[in-house]
Amino acid sequence: MKYDILAFGAHPDDVELGCGGTIAKSLSQNKKVAIIDITRGELGTRGNVNTRDKESSKANTILGINHRENLDLKDGFFKNDKNSQLIVISKIREFKPDIVLCNASEDRHIDHGKGSDLVNDSCFLSGLKKIKTFDLNNSRQDVWRPKIVLEYIQWNEVKPDFIFDISGYLEIKLDAVKAYSSQLFNPNSSESETPISSKNFIESVSYRAKNMGRLINSEAGEGFNSRQILSISDLDSFLK
Numbered sequence: 001m002k003y004d005i006l007a008f009g010a011h012p013d014d015v016e017l018g019c020g021g022t023i024a025k026s027l028s029q030n031k032k033v034a035i036i037d038i039t040r041g042e043l044g045t046r047g048n049v050n051t052r053d054k055e056s057s058k059a060n061t062i063l064g065i066n067h068r069e070n071l072d073l074k075d076g077f078f079k080n081d082k083n084s085q086l087i088v089i090s091k092i093r094e095f096k097p098d099i100v101l102c103n104a105s106e107d108r109h110i111d112h113g114k115g116s117d118l119v120n121d122s123c124f125l126s127g128l129k130k131i132k133t134f135d136l137n138n139s140r141q142d143v144w145r146p147k148i149v150l151e152y153i154q155w156n157e158v159k160p161d162f163i164f165d166i167s168g169y170l171e172i173k174l175d176a177v178k179a180y181s182s183q184l185f186n187p188n189s190s191e192s193e194t195p196i197s198s199k200n201f202i203e204s205v206s207y208r209a210k211n212m213g214r215l216i217n218s219e220a221g222e223g224f225n226s227r228q229i230l231s232i233s234d235l236d237s238f239l240k
Contacts, residue, residue, distance in 0.1 A: 004032050005098075005101065007033065009036075009037050010109070011037065011039055011109075014154070018103070023101075024176075033065050035060075035068040036091055039071070040072060056179075063176050085122045088118060088122035092145075102119035103152070103154065105120075106156060108155040112155075148230075151227075153224065155195075161226055164222050167221075
């Protein structure tokens with residue numbers, strides 16, 4: 001089945017944090033959106049795989065996405081190698097997205113950069129005829145190359161190539177992020193503190209989106225970068 005947008009995250013919660021508002025707005029525009037998590041986040045300090053699965057399921061309901069699955073590669077140790085690329089290529093050819101969203105190319109967590117490289121490289125390789133992949137029925141898949149790969153901004157403060165206006169969808173994004181409650185600020189938690197369990201972090205999700213919005217004279221926004229040159233066919237696209 002063809003999807004308009006395929007969003008990849010190295011861990012469950014990456015997509016919600018990086019582009020949850022974009023996904024919510026895109027779904028409201030009748031676009032078909034799927035999320036693929038590369039790992040189960042099993043090395044996360046707080047919670048465990050079962051916790052993360054339940055939280056991910058709750059976030060799915062809040063966003064209202066069409067489909068989500070997990071590649072079950074190893075958190076912290078997956079590589080941008082042939083084996084991983086073939087797995088991702090198979091998914092790209094299965095979902096045939098025009099737009100792919102993925103992790104930031106450089107970030108605090110090493111999996112984010114690796115995930116970005118893995119997805120970017122796989123999107124290119126997916127368009128090569130001599131790379132053979134097969135579906136669950138053992139039928140050879142057709143080649144497919146997305147039209148654009150966009151990297152959502154994560155921990156690091158970087159200048160975006162563009163900002164997507166998510167006015168009216170910030171609360172949905174925040175609710176989807178808060179679905180991962182085991183990861184976030186909880187003054188009554190007995191688990192170890194982490195960089196994302198602070199009150200400042202969860203507040204930053206909101207004020208960063210609002211600041212992105214301020215930069216484009218809107219309520220809220222999400223920033224993206226691309227390794228490709230971005231193009232438009234109508235200058236009116238810049239007009240609000």
